[in-house]
Amino acid sequence: MTNHTLDLEHYTLNITSFDSSNIKAQCHALVLIHGAIENAKIFYSKSQKGLAPFLASKGFHVFVLDMRGKGKSKPKISKHSTFGTLDQVQHDFTALYSFVKTHTNHKPQVWLAHSWGGVLLLHFWARFHKTMPIEKMVFFGSKRRISVKSIKKWLMINFFWRYLGTLLAKIYGYYPSKTYKLGSENESTESFLEMDRMVLKKAWVDVDGFDYHKYFKAHPIDIPIFSMTGQNDDVLGHAHDCKALLKEAGATKSLFKVIGKQTGYKVNYDHINLLTHPKAKEEHFLEVIDFIQS
Numbered sequence: 672m673t674n675h676t677l678d679l680e681h682y683t684l685n686i687t688s689f690d691s692s693n694i695k696a697q698c699h700a701l702v703l704i705h706g707a708i709e710n711a712k713i714f715y716s717k718s719q720k721g722l723a724p725f726l727a728s729k730g731f732h733v734f735v736l737d738m739r740g741k742g743k744s745k746p747k748i749s750k751h752s753t754f755g756t757l758d759q760v761q762h763d764f765t766a767l768y769s770f771v772k773t774h775t776n777h778k779p780q781v782w783l784a785h786s787w788g789g790v791l792l793l794h795f796w797a798r799f800h801k802t803m804p805i806e807k808m809v810f811f812g813s814k815r816r817i818s819v820k821s822i823k824k825w826l827m828i829n830f831f832w833r834y835l836g837t838l839l840a841k842i843y844g845y846y847p848s849k850t851y852k853l854g855s856e857n858e859s860t861e862s863f864l865e866m867d868r869m870v871l872k873k874a875w876v877d878v879d880g881f882d883y884h885k886y887f888k889a890h891p892i893d894i895p896i897f898s899m900t901g902q903n904d905d906v907l908g909h910a911h912d913c914k915a916l917l918k919e920a921g922a923t924k925s926l927f928k929v930i931g932k933q934t935g936y937k938v939n940y941d942h943i944n945l946l947t948h949p950k951a952k953e954e955h956f957l958e959v960i961d962f963i964q965s
Contacts, residue, residue, distance in 0.1 A: 672687060672688070672689055672715070672719070672724075673687070673688045673689075674686070674687050674743060675687075675688060675770070675774075677766055677767070677770055679762065679763070679766060682739060682740070682744070682745065682746060683744060683745050684736065684737065684738075684739065684744045684763055684766065684767070685711070685736075685737040685742055685743035685744045685745075686734055686735070686736055686737075686767065686770060687711055687715070687723070687734070687735045687737070687743075688732070688733065688734050688735075688774070689715070689723045689724055689726070689727035689732075689733040689734075689735070690727055690731075690732045690733070691727050691728055691730065698730055698731050698732065698778070699731065699778055699779050699780060699781045699806060699807075699963060700731075700732050700733075700734065700771050700772075700775040700778040700779070700780050700781070701726055701731050701732070701733045701734065701780075701781050701782075701783060701963070702733075702734050702735075702736070702767065702768075702771055702780055702781070702782045702783070703722065703723055703733065703734065703735040703736070703782075703783050703784070703785075704736055704738075704764075704782060704783070704784040704785070704788035704789075704791065704792055705735075705736070705737075705738065705741075705784075705785050705786075705788050706784070706785045706786030706787040706788045706789075706812075706813075707786065707787040707854070707858060707862075707866055708846075708848040708849075708853065708854025708855065708856050708857070708858060709741075709785075709786075709854060709855050709856055710737050710738070710741040710742035710855060710856050711735040711736060711737045711741075711742050711743075712742065712855070713785055713943070713946055713947070714735050714785075714946065715735065716947075720949070721946065721947060722783075722946055722951070722956060722959075723735050725952050725956050726956075726959075726960070729960055731963075732774075732775055732778070734767070734770075734771050734774075736763075736767055738759060738763065739754060739758075739759055739763055740752055740754075740856075740857070740859065741856040741857075742856070747857075748845050748856070748857040748858065748859050749844070749845060750843060750844025750845055751844075752845055752859035752860075752861075753859070753861060754859055754861060754862070755859065755861030755862050755864075755865045755878060756791055756794075756861075756862050756865045756866060757794075757865065757877055757878050757879060758861075759791065759862075760791055760794045760795050760798065761798070764791070764795045764799075765795075765799060765803065768780065768799075768803045769803075779804075779806045780804075780805050780806060781805065781806055781807045781808070781809070781963055782805050782807075782808055782809075783808070783809040783810075783811070783959070784808070784809070784810055784811070784813055785810075785811045785812060785813070785946060786811070786812050786813055786814075786907060786908065786942065787813070787866060788813065789808075789810040789811075789813025789814075789898075789916065790813060790814075790815050790869065790916070792808060792810075792813075793883070793892070793916075793920050794877065794883065796808075796892060796894075797881075797883055797886050797887065797890075797892075798881070805894060806894060807894055807895045807896070807897070807962070807963060808894065808895075808896045808897070809896070809897045809898075809899075809959055809962065809963075810896065810897070810898040810899070810913070810916075811899060811900070811908075811945050811946055812899075812900045812901065812904050812907060812908025812913065812942050812945055813898060813908065813913060813916060814907070814908055814909065814912035814913050814915065814916050815869055815870065815875065815912070815915070815916050815919065816869075816870055816871075816873070816912060816915065817870055817906065817907075817909070817912055818909070818911060818912055818915070819905065819906060819909045819911065819912065821905070821906070823905065823906055824906045827906050827907070828870070828906065831853060832853075832867070833867060833871075836848070836853075836863060836867070837863075837864075837867070839851070840860045840863055840864070844860060845857055845858065845859050845860050845863075846858040846859070846860065846862075846863040865877075865878060875919060883919070883920075884919065887919065887920045887921045888921065890921075891920070891921025891922070891923050892920045892921055892922050892923070893923055893924060894924065895924045895925070895926075895962070895965075896917065896922050896924065896925040896926070897925075897926045897928075897958075897959065897962040898913055898914075898916075898917055898925060898926070898927045898928075899913075899927070899928045899929070899930050899945070899955060899958075900913045900928075900929060900930065900942075900945070901929070901930050901931060901939065901940030901941045901942060901944070901945040902929050902930060902931020902932065902933060902934070902936075902939040902940060903931065903939045903940060903941040904940070904941050904942045904945065906942075907942040908942050908945075910927075910929050913927065914927055926962070928955070928958075930945060930954070930955050936954050936955070937950050937953075937954060938950050938951075938954070940955075
């Protein structure tokens with residue numbers, strides 16, 4: 672495990688790479704993108720457990736990003752953070768792509784994303800795939816809108832995320848989700864508001880007016896995508912909403928699976944332990960390997 676610092680204007684990004692002595696010349700470079708209110712640690716632990724070390728043990732060169740202001744990226748998010756998700760897609764993802772390209776001698780790239788990271792990955796593809804091609808994608812609990820109706824959803828999304836989050840962002844100048852133990856990382860006000868609007872509205876339009884529905888209707892995403900969610904992921908990555916994201920993107924070569932006991936797995940996974948459960952390396956992590964190598 673090696674930490675790399677990518678110096679950009681007024682901030683740095685941390686990229687953690689994993690490799691092994693079994694790096695295969697024919698293998699892709701794998702890039703892992705975390706979701707909202709979290710950091711790169713969703714993919715690995717100090718004891719070298721998790722998806723990133725697992726993929727490296729199978730001979731892949733793996734790169735995990737701490738998104739701007741999170742994890743080991745500096746400076747940390749505060750009231751002075753003025754960036755949003757579009758800034759990260761346009762500047763940070765493009766810099767990450769170039770970094771990986773240079774450090775792997777131009778290996779084809781496969782990008783894997785958790786939760787909201789999958790939405791940002793689709794934004795990146797729509798804007799840059801002609802000059803920065805990605806060969807395949809893997810989503811873990813990735814959705815854009817949340818359509819499920821339940822008391823749990825109302826508490827998590829309507830109250831804690833939307834109502835309380837908006838109030839706290841006004842008070843603090845950023846969304847202090849880590850401070851209030853609502854997540855492992857804070858979010859800038861702009862990022863929080865952009866994500867909230869994307870979840871709330873049917874229209875899929877970015878802050879600069881880029882209409883993703885219109886784009887994907889004219890240019891359906893034509894690369895293979897493996898999307899999965901846990902059987903017990905009943906709000907943040909509900910199967911209906913994960914499938915809806917693939918449909919919105921016009922994903923013509925997509926595979927979708929619910930990972931749980933009803934579909935033959937040993938564990939009813941949820942939004943987090945889909946990536947962190949010890950059994951994952953014996954189950955769907957192996958399917959990820961098969962998908963990448965197919």
